[in-house]
Amino acid sequence: MAPDEASIAPTLVITGVASGAALHQIVKRIELDRHPLSFLGAFIGSILGLALILQNFSAQYENYGSAFKAAWFTILRTVVSLWVNILVHRAFFHPLNNFPGPFGAKLSKFWALGEVVKSKVKWYQVTGRLQEQYGDYVRTGPRELMIYNAEAIKPLLGPSSKARKGPFYNGLQQSIHTTRDHDFHKKRRKIWDMAFKQSLSDYGSIIEEFTDTLLAGFEASKGNPIAINDLCIYYSWDVMSSVGFNSSTEFLTGKSVEFATKILNGVQDGFSAIEALLHVPWMLTVIESISFAGPMLEFNTWAADQVEARRNMKTPRPDIMGHLLAETEDTAAGNKLLNADSRVIIGAGRQALLIINLLAVTDQSVHDSYQKKLREEIDISFQEKTYNCAKPEPLLDGIISEALRLFPPVTFGSQRVIPEPGMTIGDVDIPPDTVVSLAMYQIQRDLRNYVQPEAFIPERWTTQPSLILDKDAFMPFSIGPYNCAGRSLAMMELRSVVARTVYRYDISLVEGDKFDENVFFAGVKDHFTLGIPKIDLVFIERGS
Template sequence: MEFLTLLQSPHSFLWATLLGVVAHLTLFRHGEWDMSAPALIAAFFSTQLLLVGYGTAYAPSFKAVPFAVLHVSGLGICFLVGTFTSILIYRAFFHRLSRFPGPFWARLSTIYPTSLSFRSKLHLYEEVQALHRQYGDFVRLGPMELSIADPRAVQAVNSAQTPCTKGPWYNGMRPRVALQNSRDKQEHSQRRKVWDRGFGAKSLRDYEPRVVTYTTGLMTAIEAQKDKPMNVTDWFNFYSFDVMGDLAFGKSFDMVKNGVKHYFMNSLKTNMTMAGYFKHVVWTAPIMRSIPILNFEHKRFWKFVNSQVDERMQMKPDKPDVFSYLLEEYEKQEPKTAQNLMNLQADAYLIVVAGSDTTSSTLTTLFFHLATEPHVLAALRKQVDPLFESGEVDSVTLAKSKHLDAVINEALRLHPPVPSGVQRLTPPEGMMIGQTFVPGNTIVYIPFYTLFRDKRNFKRPEEFIPERWTTKSELAVDASVFVPFSYGPYSCIGKQLALMELRYVTAFIVHRYDFTLAQGEDPAKFTRDMTDGFTLACPPLHLVFTDRKTA
C-alpha cells in the first residue's frame, strides 16, 4: 500500500528525479556500462510496462490506462532527467579529470569527439593534433578520456611493465573475442604464444612463396594496365587482402587475379568507416546489433566469416598457414565450447583485417610520395637496383637494404596506420606519465599522428625525408616515439610479415617501372581525403606506370 501511495503521490515525480540522481551516484558512476546498453534500455521500458500494469490493477486513480501511461511515462522522464543531470554536473565540475584542459563540451559526453569525426569527415587525427597545439600534451577528449602527446607516454603506456590494460573499446566484438580484443593480460599472453608460432621466423619462410606469388600477380596486373591510369589504392588492397585471405582461410579472394572487389573487402571497409565515426561511443554498437533489420549486414558478414572458417577447418593444406596454428590449439581444447569456436572465428577475421588494411594504406601513401617526389624515388633506386643485379632477390636480401626500410618508415611516420592511437585504461590506483599523475580507470590515447609530426621528436616533421633513419639521424630527435606497430605485449604480431610484403612490392615496382600521377590527380586532395576509420584509409590514387627508361 505504501508503494501505491507513493506511486500516486503528487511528489512522485520529485522522488523519481531523486532516484535518478541516486542511480548515477551509486551505480552508473562505477564500472563499465557500454555493453549493457541494450539490457538497460530493455530494463527501463520493462519497468515502465510493469508500473502501468500494476497501477491499473491496484491503484484506483490509475484505472484509466491512458492516465496510467502518461503518469508512468512522466516518472520515467523524471528518472532520466535526474540521472543525466547528475551525470553532466559531475562530469563538468567534480570528475577526477576536471583539472585536465580541453574543450568544455568534451567534459560532458563522448558525443564531442564523435562530433569531431563527423565534422572533419573522419579526420579526427587532425582535430586531435589541433587540440594538442591549443591545450598542451594532456587534453581531455571525453568525460573519461585523455589524449596524451607527451613522448614519455609511449613507454609508460605500452611497455611490458605498464600497468595499463586495454580499454572498453575492445569489448566491441563480444561475444566473440579475438586475440586483439582480449583484455585480460594473462589470457592474452597465453593466446599470443600460439600466434607467435604462426609468425615466427620459420613460419615466415613458409609464407614467403605466397608473398612472391601475389607480388608476381600484382606485377602482372600493372603490366596489363601499363600506360593507363591505374587506381593503386584498390590494387594494393587487392594484394594485401589476397595474401592474408590465403593465410587465414587457405585460399585467395582472387582480387589480384580478377581485378574485382570481393564482398569481404567491401563489407570490411564499410565496417571500418562506421568504427571511425562511432569508436568513442562504444555503447551504440550493441544497440545496433540487437535491432532487427539494422543488424542484417552484421549477421550476414559473420555468417560469411563463419562459413570460410568451416571450410578452412576441413582443409589439410600442404604447407601451414597462420590459421593452422590456431586450429591446432583449438583442437586440443576439451571440452570444445561455443565460446572457443567463436574466438577461433574472430581470430580468423583478425588475421585478414590486421594484415590487410595497414599494409595497403602504407603502400598507397609510400607510392604517393615516390610519385610526387622524384628525388626520393631516384635515391631509392640507387639502393634497390644493385640487389637485383646480385642475383635472386628474396626477403633476406631485401631486409638488408636500410634505405628501403627508411622509405617505408617515413611513410609510416607521416601516415601511421592507426593515426589516432589505440585505447588503453589506466590501473585503478592511477599512474604517473612523465611528471603528470593520471587518475585510475582513465581511458588514454597516444595520438601517433600528432607524436610523429611533433618538432620535439622530428625536425622538419612535415617533410618526407627517408635519410632521417639513415645518414641524417639528427632529424630524428627522439626516435623512441616511433612505434607504428606499437610495442610491448600488445605490439603488432604481424610486423615482420607486413614488412616482407612492403619490401617486396616496393622493390619490385620501383626497379621495373617508372610511374607518375595520372592527369588530373590532385596531391592536396589525396591527402585531404584520407580518413581515420580506426585504421587509415586512402582515397583513390591513380598512377600511370610505364616501362622504366634506362639511364
C-alpha cells in the first residue's frame, strides 16, 4: 500500500460510516417507497462522482479504475452503515416500539412478504393469527400497524378524517383510485359520481342484457355441471367493458378476441403478485416504471386502446368513459389520467361476490333454506312486474350484505398515514407518520360488532337487526370520500344475477361431491380482490 493510500484509506472508512449515520437522520423522514429509482440513481451517481473527485484530487489514484474501486467501497460502507442505523432504530428506538408484533416485522416489510408467500396468498389468515396473539393493535411493519378495532373506522376513513392514503398507492400511476392528493381526488370524484348518477338507469338495461346471456349459458348446460368461476369472471368483464367503454369484451358469448383473452388471463395471474407487492410498494413503483415489455405493458396498452376507441365512437350510448372524456383535458397529462382510470374500470368487476352469493343460495349447502325463502320474495316481484335490479329487495339485499360481510371483495385494509400531531383511537395513542391498515375481514367477523359473527344470517339485515351490534363495522365498499364509486352498479349486478337465477333455476352442487364449506372457504385467496376456489354448480330449470 502506498503511503498516500495508507493515509487516505482510514479517512474513507470513517467517512463512509459517518455518512451512513448522518444519512439515516434524513431518510427516516422520507417515504423511500416513492423514490426507489431515485435512490438507486443517487447510489450510482455517488460512486461515479466520488471516483472523479478521488482521481482528480488524490495523487495515489493513477487511473479511474482504482479511484472507482475506492469510491465503490466507500459508498458501500455508507449504505451498510445506513442500514445498520435503520435496523437498530427500528428494533429499539422507533416510536412504534410500544406496540406488540413479530420481531421480524419491526425490521422490514419483507417479513410480511414472506408471510404472504408462506400462507399461499392468504394475508387475511395471517392477520387473524396476529390478532389472536397480539390483540387489536399489531405492528406489521417498521412503521405500520394493523388495527382490529371498529372504533378506528371513522377517524381513519370517515368524511372528516385528515389521514391521507398510504404508500401502497404510490406504486401505480395516478388515477381516481390511487391518487394520494386529496384535492385532486375530490375534484375527480365529482366527475365519476356524475358518470354513475346520470346514467345509472342506462346501466341497468345493459346489466340485464348480460344476465340474459349468462342465463342462456345455464340453459345450454342442460343440467350438467358448470365451472361457475369462469362464467362469473366473464360476466363481470363484459359488464364493465360495456358500461365503461360501450364495447363488450364478449367473453360470455365466446366471441372475445384473442388479445382480450390474453389480457384477462394476465390480469388474473397478476393479482397474486399485487397482493404480495402491496407490502413492498417500492417494487410496484419499479415494475410500473420499467414496464417496457410483458403482461403489464400489454394490459396498459390494451386499456389505452379502449379509451381511444371510445373517443372515436359516433353517437355512443352513455357510459363511464364518455363522462370522463368530456371532463378531462385533451393533453398528454389528461390522456395519461384517462388511461389509468380505464384500468380502474376494467379491474372493478366483483366476480368473487357473484360466486359467493350463488353459493349462499345453493341447494344442498348449509344455506339451502335461503333458495326457497328468496324465491318466495322474488316470485312476487316478477309476478307483479316490480322487479328492477336497481330496486332493493329485503331478503335479496340481506343475502348480498351478509355475503359482503363475511367475504368483503377487497380485504386490503384501506392503508392510511396518521397526520400530525398523531391520533388517539379509544385510549390508544398512535404516533404521526404511522401507516395503518384496518383488518376488514376480522372487523366484520368480530363478536363486539355482530352476534354469531361467523354464521351466515341474512336476517340480521332485515328482521333481526339486534344481531348487528355496530353498524359502522360494515364497510365492504369502504366509507368516506374514498368509498367505492361503483357501489350502486355492483349491487345492480348482484341483484340481477342472483334474483333472476333463483327465479328461473334450481341451483345445486354436483351430485356426489362432498362439499365442506369450512375447507372450501379456507381456500379463498387474498390477492387484492378475493380469489375463490374453483367450484362447479348445476342449474336445472324450475319445474323440469
